Amino acid sequence: MSTTEPLTDGQHRALDELRYLERVAGGRVKVEAATDDGRIDITIYCGSDRSKDADAQLQAWEPFSILVGRRYPLEVPAVQVRHRRFAGLPHVVWGEYLCLHVGDNDWDPGRGMQGLLERLLAWLDHVATGTLTGPDLPWEPPIARAIPQLGRLIIRPELPDALVTTGEPHIALAVVTAVGDRKYELRQWLTGPDDLQSTLDPPNFLAVGVILQRPADYSYPTRRAELLASLRDHGFSLGMMQELTDLALVGNVKLWEGVPLSLETWPLPFLLVISPSPGHAGPRHPAAHVAAWYTDPLKQGDELLWLKVYDRRPSIVTRRDHSRPAHWLTGQRILVLGCGALGAPVAESCVRAGAEFVECVDNRAVHPGILVRQPYRYDDIGHAKATVLAERLRGITPEATVEGTISNAIDLVADDGFLAQFDLVVDATANRSVAVGLERTRWTMSDRRPPVLSVMVGHDCERAIGTLALPSATGGGVDALRRLALAAGEDDGWQDVLDDFFPDPPRTELFQPEPGCSDPTFVGSAMDMSAFAGQLLNDALAQLATPVPVNKLVPALSATVLRSTEAVGSGPAVRRRQWRGDMLLTEAGHRFQVRVDPAASAGIRAEIERVAEFKDLDCETGGYLLGQIDQASRVVWITEAPPPPPGSEATATSVKLIPDFVRQVVAERRARTRGLVDWVGTWHTHPHSEPNPSSLDVSTAAGLAEERGALLLLIVGGGPGRLTAWTEHRQQPDFHTRLFLPS
Known part of the structure; x- marks a missing residue:
């Protein structure tokens, strides 16, 4: 009594496919026999010509057995050689089996026996012509029947x-x-x-x-x-x-003598x-x-x-991410501030991408609510996020050093020496104080400044922003967000971004998932955060992997906005803005950094050119400055330098503006930019001397500061010919900036 199971429909189909190919192959393929266990014996005609370059001498008819499994066409059939003449050739395993597919994913069930036969015929053609061992073939490690349970x-x-x-x-x-x-x-x-x-x-x-x-x-x-x-x-x-x-x-x-073994x-x-x-x-x-x-x-x-x-030797293995932006992380030192919904997946991505060192910073502990979207376990509740995350990431690869630091990020970003030891700083805290601290420390660093990536999501997790400041950028994350808000105010296509991240008035309905004095947060799932974290990091790495010369004319500051599928109706799913650097000046009195937007610098120069054309450069001129004074970052942004209002007077020794007109312009700018652009001070020229403030300049500015708040005085000068050199040859004159604060 036979114990062999009957052939499956798939095995019958394989035999039918081969018999069809036998009929249409022009006599090159013969089906010799088929057994009731799925074995099909065939012969293939290889001709009578023999090449001296052949990898092996082929017979006129080469015999093979095709072993068809019961799940055909979903499983790959095996091809067995019925002799030992091919032993030692590429793709021949154990001297008798042909490996014609790189892996299971290389098998196409839809092509079935036709696809298998095409590969077998191609292999035989290579053997006959001596091209089976061409230099384009990959290395094939000798196959050993390994037993994973052994070790x-x-x-x-x-x-x-x-x-x-x-x-x-x-x-x-x-x-x-x-x-x-x-x-x-x-x-x-x-x-x-x-x-x-x-x-x-x-x-x-x-x-x-x-x-x-x-x-x-x-x-x-x-x-x-x-x-x-x-x-x-x-x-x-x-x-x-x-x-x-x-x-x-x-x-x-x-x-190992005396060591307990298992x-x-x-x-x-x-x-x-x-x-x-x-x-x-x-x-x-x-x-x-x-x-x-x-x-x-x-x-x-x-x-x-x-x-x-x-x-896993580097000379043998090609990393699966070798041509992707993540390859930039290989061998780099990364600082991740914040181990939450964005920071934790970013840190993990850095470790998996081959970073040499990753430091995870957070001073919070794991609690039950965050398990909804942060990669922690129930057993981690009550333990510090930084140490739990670092311990898990160390298990990914022994090639990376991962440290968990339980600390307030505000303290760490104040240390420029600490920041300088990293190749990339990622701010995933969504904490304004951390962002401001980074902005302030970054501009005071005289030596090595690392790139800074800041990531955040909107209140309903329908949008996310990543800002990237390259080492040559004149500003950091705070600067980029400010620029994004100003750009959004001028473009209706960014209105949803403006309302989400820069609401005016500020949002009062805050999401507090736990009762009591818990931190307000956003609504979002684990899927949302994984998608946003990966996309924002990938976008930043793509920019970092692109060589950028140290040149102010090349954009070194960017902001990328991602929209979820629910929000794409408001604009493109991905949109990036980039900005050139500002002109940087150091304020004399309080050591603020003054950042003059290229448009503001052009406005000042245009007014000097106008005066030179209609009067002469011996005549003083000036105007008012619009921007923002951020005492926390110790930065003054000069965004605009509008021309003097109608009716203003300029003489060889003074300039007078019409205050009512200035107030009207300032009010309009303040409303349009949601408070990001306001009156910050005045500028004027000293055509014949160094740009040092006179006693009248100082007393006037100090009085205005007491009346209206902080005020910047900017003077353009440098002596005879310096203004002409600026207007005609773009050779920068001398500037003096001084900030006046109310007492």
Whole structure:
């Protein structure tokens, strides 16, 4: 009585497809037989011509067996060779199976047997013409039947040149760490005992490796005798290998003497087999492949046991993000301020992208409410966010150093030396004091200024903003937000952004998820935050990865606005604004930084040119300044320098403005910009002298400051010819700025 299950519909379909192809293939394919277990024997005509360059000599009819699984076409059929003549060729596994697909995802169920046959015919054509081993083919590691339950070995360090350039087969030693859960990491290759970087103590132990000088076959043996015979063929005597293996085994036994062992963490005896890439892979890599043979001397029998090897050496593996903006993070030092809904996923992305060092800063603890959208666990409740997050991120890769700092970010951003040690600072606190502190410290830094990325979401999580200040930018996150608000006020397409992030009057209905004195926050889900955090970081990295010359004419400050699917009706899903740098002046009295917008600078120069044309440069001129004085950031923004109002008087020694007209203009600007642009002071020229304020200048400005509040006095001068040089040749004159504060 037969116990074979009947063929499935899919297996019947495979046979029907091959018989159809037999009819239409012009006599090149024959279906010879089919069995009731899904095996279909075919032969393929390869012609009678023989090329001296062929990778193998083909017969006129080459036989193959196609093994069709019961889930066909959803699973890939296997192609078996019914002889050993192809053993050792690329894509031939165990000497008898053809690997025609890179992986399961490379198989197209819709093309079925036609797609399989096309690949098989193409492979045979390459063999016949000697192009199967072309330089464009990828490296193929020899295949070993690994047993993951036995153990998993991760390899990161490159082999030293001294081990791979001798030209002779030789032995290497490696330091391996038992990290638990049957996982082992190769931490160091040794050329001799002096190479040990530290005392060899548990959980570390030694492993022996044999370095081949010729490529291995395309599959490793499955029997012990076959492997030993192969190693002898590569120049290794059995006595040499046994002696070195015993040496490592005895050394490890002594090393671990008295240490409690378990099956999860113990010095697993194995032999490393290191082989070069095959010659077809272009320039040969002398140590392209590493396999690990379990060599337990207590285990009898001829069957080979192989560990699962994960080779992570940079010369072997191409990172999956190598051509993406995230690649900029490789080897960088990142500071993440705020470990909440945006900061935590940003920090994780940095670690996964290969950052060398990530410092996570937060002074809050995990509480139940944040589990809705922040990547913490129930067991983390009551623990500091920074330390919990850092501990989890350290588990992603041992190649990154991750520190959790429980501190108020305001204190840290005041230290310019602390900020200067990072390659990128990410402000994800949504805290205005932190933003202002960063703005203030950043402009006072004389040495290395890192880029600053500030990220935030709107009150209903339908919009998010990321601002990026490159090292050459004249302002930081506060500056970029201010510029964005001004731009939004001039563009109806930004009205929703203006209302969300710069409401006027300020929003009074605040979302407080817990009763009592809890911090107001925004409404948003974990999905919202993951999407926004990833997009904002990716956008910033794309800008950082683009080389930007240190030049004020190149935009170095930007703001990117993201809109959710619910908000895209208000404008594009992604929109970025960029700005050139301001002219920077240092205020003389209180050490504020004065940032003169290019439009304001052009306005001042245009007025001087007007006076020169209709009067002469010996005549004083001036006007009023619009912008903002931020005493927290210690910054004065001069956004506009409007021309003097009608009826103003300019003489050789003075300029008089019409106050009523100025008040009218100021009121209109204040209303249109939601208070971001106001009257901040006045400017005038000293055509014949240095721009030092006269006693009249000082007394007038001080009186206005007592009457109207803080006021900036800006004087343009430099002596004869300096104003002409500015108007005609764009050679900057001398400026004097002084801030007057009410007493």
